[in-house]
Amino acid sequence: MSRYDWLLFLHVASAFALVASLVLYTVLIAALWNRDVPSEAVRLFRVQRVGDVLVAVGSIGVLVFGIWLAIDVDGYEVWDGWVIAALVLWLVMGALGSRTGKLYNAARDRALALSRDGFDGSSPELRALLQDRRALWLHVAGIVTVVLLLIDMIFKPGA
Amino acid sequence: MLAAIRPDSWNYALFLHVLGAAVLVGALVTAGSMQILGWARDRGGGAAMFARLSFRTLLIVAIPAWFAMRIGAEWIRSKEFPSGDEPSWIGIGYVTAEPGGLLLLISVVLAGIGARRLAKGRGADWLTRSATLLVLVVLAAYLVALWAMTAKPD
Numbered sequence: 001m002s003r004y005d006w007l008l009f010l011h012v013a014s015a016f017a018l019v020a021s022l023v024l025y026t027v028l029i030a031a032l033w034n035r036d037v038p039s040e041a042v043r044l045f046r047v048q049r050v051g052d053v054l055v056a057v058g059s060i061g062v063l064v065f066g067i068w069l070a071i072d073v074d075g076y077e078v079w080d081g082w083v084i085a086a087l088v089l090w091l092v093m094g095a096l097g098s099r100t101g102k103l104y105n106a107a108r109d110r111a112l113a114l115s116r117d118g119f120d121g122s123s124p125e126l127r128a129l130l131q132d133r134r135a136l137w138l139h140v141a142g143i144v145t146v147v148l149l150l151i152d153m154i155f156k157p158g159a
Numbered sequence: 160m161l162a163a164i165r166p167d168s169w170n171y172a173l174f175l176h177v178l179g180a181a182v183l184v185g186a187l188v189t190a191g192s193m194q195i196l197g198w199a200r201d202r203g204g205g206a207a208m209f210a211r212l213s214f215r216t217l218l219i220v221a222i223p224a225w226f227a228m229r230i231g232a233e234w235i236r237s238k239e240f241p242s243g244d245e246p247s248w249i250g251i252g253y254v255t256a257e258p259g260g261l262l263l264l265i266s267v268v269l270a271g272i273g274a275r276r277l278a279k280g281r282g283a284d285w286l287t288r289s290a291t292l293l294v295l296v297v298l299a300a301y302l303v304a305l306w307a308m309t310a311k312p313d
Contacts (some may be wrong), residue, residue: 001310012309016181019185021188023188027216040208047189050192074165154170155170155268
């Protein structure tokens with residue numbers, strides 16, 4: 001395998017890890033939507049750790065191997081329009097992911113605190129945090145951004 | 160470098176194929192993680208909840224994603240190799256995609272029966288563990304396919 005083959009494999013594998021994290025978070029958000037019992041929410045949030053690893057590896061991997069590919073491959077440059085568009089989308093994705101994460105982490109921390117206090121009944125406060133529309137729309141915006149990144153990578157407008 | 164010479168008309172097929180494959184891998188990772196977490200839980204709510212979620216993820220996300228991946232694959236194959244004279248990496252795709260789809264279907268059935276038994280408070284260890292094993296085997300096979308699709312070995 002040439003260096004190009006390895007870089008492309010690692011770049012695409014990182015993109016798959018990123019999409020996998022979004023699938024996992026989406027399933028988690030859907031599963032938590034109608035929950036209001038702290039112990040159930042805490043149990044479900046355990047799967048978030050897998051998503052956190054995937055999103056970290058995926059987002060760093062796509063950036064590092066993507067830039068490396070743009071430098072390494074004849075015919076592509078880092079300042080090509082579609083590469084710059086990808087970098088901008090990557091930054092937007094990171095900003096959206098960070099804000100979404102803060103909102104859902106606050107819900108997780110509240111569920112943990114309630115659970116530690118021995119409360120295991122129905123909590124309207126926890127339900128409100130888990131059904132936060134702003135967090136949901138930020139997550140949806142993150143998904144749209146990743147789909148736009150994928151479209152940019154495949155169609156390479158202007159290349 | 161295929162990326163540099165690929166005609167624009169192939170991009171829709173490639174987009175469907177890649178998006179389907181990425182979502183499929185995501186669904187397998189999610190379902191597998193939930194099944195493994197379910198093993199560590201007690202026989203009560205935890206195991207049943209994770210088994211049910213894993214089953215639904217496989218049924219609602221993984222199965223449609225498999226079809227998107229497979230339809231996209233056939234669409235782009237018909238454009239790239241219309242004569243049927245295909246390189247070996249396409250063969251790796253077939254070898255992983257179709258048996259993988261069958262194993263995925265079996266894992267959905269096992270996970271569904273396991274989740275149902277757990278919800279009724281009955282033991283389902285072998286069912287849920289078999290489903291987990293199958294999900295992990297399918298995931299490994301699709302990672303090999305991902306390598307073959309990008310590295311394109313002769």
